[in-house]
Amino acid sequence: MPRVLIVEDDDSMARALREGFEYEGYEVVVARDGSSGLDLADAAEPDLVILDIMLPKVSGLDVCKRMRADGNDVPIIMLTARGQEIDKVLGLKMGADDYVTKPFGFLELAARVEALLRRSTPPLQRRTNHRFGPLEVDLERHEVRKSGELVELSPREFRLLCYFIEHRGEVVGREKLLDAVWDYDEPPLTRTVDMHVAKLRRKIEDRPAEPRYIVTVHRLGYKFTG
8 A cells, every 4th residue: 555654734624634534545654843754754765745835843845855865756745834925935945845724625635646646657667566465576587476375366456456556546347347358259248247347356455355456446336455
């Protein structure tokens, strides 16, 4: 699952953001000042940083500047107060990828996070493996391991899983899955997709009836959240 680092000194804001992103399936790390934020940006290896501008010890602008100077290119979303237009401009110049003005709705911020993660995730073919929870997918060996134990997948189940990984966070319809994963001259029924997803869930999910990674989106298809 993606890991988000939240650098925010306001207790209620930090708590609300942590709870919101954890509910959405993210792993969350919180720093309460700029100095700790710099340390965790390196040690925690986050996939994205949500960074308040007004922070104790080291300002958010300086945190952003130092991260970029150190070669850390993790996506950064700055949180600014209303009227701090100059800070928004400085933040973008120092390397921030986006900003959100307080007060903001959580859904807006979550959408910005999802969009940035989608843009910053390397194409699947450039990556040798993908990890989520206790699972590791080795793309070169065509292997899946769960807690170190080999998971036996059919070639089509493996292609299905790879397609989900490549389109992480997107709602994928059954027809699109048929086009991408099945190679019959005459495409099978969409019910075939449901059957293969169910089999895949039984192999990778801890509780297949309550899936954590391959989630059903009613009437639309599936969404991979790993």
